[in-house]
Amino acid sequence: MKLNDIKIRSLLKGIIVIIVLTLFILIAMLSVMAKANKNVMQTYDRQFEFSQIAQSVADASDYLTNEARLYVMTTDKKHLDNYWEEVNTTKRREKGIERLNEMKTPQEFIDTLQKATQESANLAKIEDIAMKSLEQGDIDAARTMMFDTNYASYKEKIDGYVNQFITQLNEYSAKKVSEATAFSTTINYIVYAVIILLVIVLTTSFTFIGKKVSALNEIKKQMDDLAGSEGDLTKRLEVKSKDETGEIAQSFNMFTGKVHEIVSEVNSKALEIENNSESLKLNIQKSSNSSEEISKVVEEIARGASDQARDTEDSAVKVNEMGQALENDFTLMKNLREVGTQIEKKKDEGFKILDELIEKTEKSSKDSEQINIIVTQTNEYAQKIETASQMIQGIADQTNLLALNAAIEAARAGEAGKGFAVVADNVRTLAEQSIGFAQEINTVITALKERSEKAVDTVKILSEAIKAQSAEVYSTQDKFNDISNSLGDLKNVVVDLEKTTDLLDNKKVEIVDIVQNLSAIAEENAASTQETTATIQEQSASLHMVSQQTQVLHDDIIDIKDTINKFKF
Structure with missing residues (x-):
């Protein structure tokens, strides 16, 4: 069947079905894109928290060593109190392990940290003996135990396990961030492709409808020529389609x-x-x-x-x-x-x-x-599409606002938040691009509405011509x-x-x-x-x-x- 032989009603139904399906796919992909972007943000948050936990564990180990050594060197009870406060109250290492379990961190990472904990227990025994020696007045023995090679070897093992844990955690976090970012990028590309497809469908639809309207205008022109020829019954309209x-x-x-x-x-x-x-x-x-x-x-x-x-x-x-x-x-x-x-x-x-x-x-x-x-009805569907586009723009505005808030929080974090600030800036850029795409959709929808209104006017003109013919x-x-x-x-x-x-x-x-x-x-x-x-x-x-x-x-x-x-x- 030739294009000129397709009924106008069938053509409009087909165009509407294609547009609705494309919009449905676009909305679904935008939802998936939002979830993917949210997952990226959550992954960055986990990476940041992992870094904080790792740093907290390393700081806790160094803090206990420094306070114990300062105590045996200065005999200042303040350092002893700080030491036991970390061991009994603060418990940064134990809380870090508990948080890692809550975050469902791979067990091998926790096992590495547990090894450091076991070595810390051995180191704590040496520190306890040194402190008791200090209390008994044997300052030299206490200082020797805190600074000899045996203590240093335990400390080196602890630092090694902690550094290994930090390395594993950083690699794991980087991998998760990379996977989430790759998935989000893929979804973004799919959304762009769907938007391009929608633009192509709309352009093609306008072209087909324009051809049909041109055919009606041509018939109207020929009928006007016939009507203005003072009853010339020898003229005929040219039939170009079915x-x-x-x-x-x-x-x-x-x-x-x-x-x-x-x-x-x-x-x-x-x-x-x-x-x-x-x-x-x-x-x-x-x-x-x-x-x-x-x-x-x-x-x-x-x-x-x-x-x-x-x-x-x-x-x-x-x-x-x-x-x-x-x-x-x-x-x-x-x-x-x-x-x-x-x-x-x-x-x-x-x-x-x-x-x-x-x-x-x-x-x-x-x-x-x-x-x-x-x-x-086509004009009404165009208005619904415009409403959906405005919703997309609203989502993009909210995403932009969230990215701005994230950038502010990253700035507050200082040096540790620089990487997160870069991510927040990228998210804001994506949000601004989404706003731009939404505005382009609004522009296309506005053109669709204008042409639909012109089509309505053309149909009215045709109706008047038919009424004149009836007269x-x-x-x-x-x-x-x-x-x-x-x-x-x-x-x-x-x-x-x-x-x-x-x-x-x-x-x-x-x-x-x-x-x-x-x-x-x-x-x-x-x-x-x-x-x-x-x-x-x-x-x-x-x-x-x-x-x-x-x-x-x-x-x-x-x-x-x-x-x-x-x-x-």
């Missing part, structure tokens, strides 16, 4: 073709009626002339009996001529009735075609209303009604003419009888003359009436021809 626009063009061409046939047929019949009316007019003129001649003959009969025979012969001739003329008139009336019957059949066919055209015009109007509903169709129907009424009048006139012709024929017979009996009934000559005069007057009045009706018929035919000539066919 969609609604093609159906409209095809239906309009069929209508124009039918009207062309009807107008041609009516014009042909009008010409025939005009010619017949001219012939009828001539025959009536002949009959009128004959009546005048008969009147003269009757007057001659009244003048004298001497001229009766000659006048009777002349009257017989004139009556025969009148009879021939009446026969011709009767034949013409018969032909005129047959023509009227044929015209009435064509009129009925024209009304049937007009009814079909009105039905198709109403269907086109309903289809136009359905297109208007679909374009309006023209109904106007054509009215003209056909006028033709039908005129044909009815013509039929009545023909009936009257037939009656008049029959009357004239009867009078002709009476005149013939009178002429044949003139020589036999001389005594009734005067009475017969009066009767003949009355008959001739009645005949003249009838002929005058027929002449008037014939003139009316001729004028009606001229009006019909003028109406038909408004069309080009």
Whole structure:
């Protein structure tokens, strides 16, 4: 199936489904992206806490050693109290191990720290002995134990385990941060790809819709040209597709073709009626002339009996001529009735075609209303997309605010928070990029809404054009009604003419009888003359009436021809 053959309704449904699916995928990926970014932040937080725990354990070991050595060197009880406060109250090493267990740190890391704890216990025994020696007054022994190689070896083992723990913890944290960052980056790329896909879909959709609207505009332009060509029925709309626009063009061409046939047929019949009316007019003129001649003959009969025979012969001739003329008139009336019957059949066919055209015009109007509903729904979907874009921008604004707060906390942490500050800055950059993408989406949605509104206006214009077409169709129907009424009048006139012709024929017979009996009934000559005069007057009045009706018929035919000539066919 070609693109031009796709129905506008089907095309719009397909576009809406693709856009909705793409938006659903985009929203889902944005949710995953938010979770991934949150996971990255949590990973950085864990890395920072791991570093603090490791440093706290190392500081606790060094602190106990320094306080013990200071005590044996200075014998200041303050250092002894600090020592036992760390061992019994502060317990930084024990709390660090407890926190590591809560954070589900790998057991091998905790085992390394436990080894350091075991060595610290051995070191604590030496410190306890040294402190007791100091209390007993053996300062040299206490100092020797705190600074000899045995104590240093235990201290070195403890530092080695602590450094190993710190190294393992840093590597583990870095690995988790790298994995979380890689996953977040992948999700970001997917989101960018979906956004690009959405832009491509929208661009393609606008292109397809634009082609359909262009086709409608082209049909409207051709119909305007046809309407402005003063009834040119020879023009046809070009059918380029099988969609609604093609159906409209095809239906309009069929209508124009039918009207062309009807107008041609009516014009042909009008010409025939005009010619017949001219012939009828001539025959009536002949009959009128004959009546005048008969009147003269009757007057001659009244003048004298001497001229009766000659006048009777002349009257017989004139009556025969009148009879021939009446026969011709009767034949013409018969032909005129047959023509009227044929015209009435064509009129009925024209009304049937007009009814079909009105039905198709109403269907086109309903289809136009359905297109208007679909374009309006497309505009509503665009507004929903705009709302979703605003939600995305709100999420990006919140992410930016969180990144700013994180940067502030990193600044407070000082040197230890520099790495975290870099991460916070990257997060803020990503948030700003998300805001930019959201704004681009808003721009695209705004363009979509504008074009949807233009599509609504175009559909309204199409509806008005269809309404105008309907008005023209109904106007054509009215003209056909006028033709039908005129044909009815013509039929009545023909009936009257037939009656008049029959009357004239009867009078002709009476005149013939009178002429044949003139020589036999001389005594009734005067009475017969009066009767003949009355008959001739009645005949003249009838002929005058027929002449008037014939003139009316001729004028009606001229009006019909003028109406038909408004069309080009």
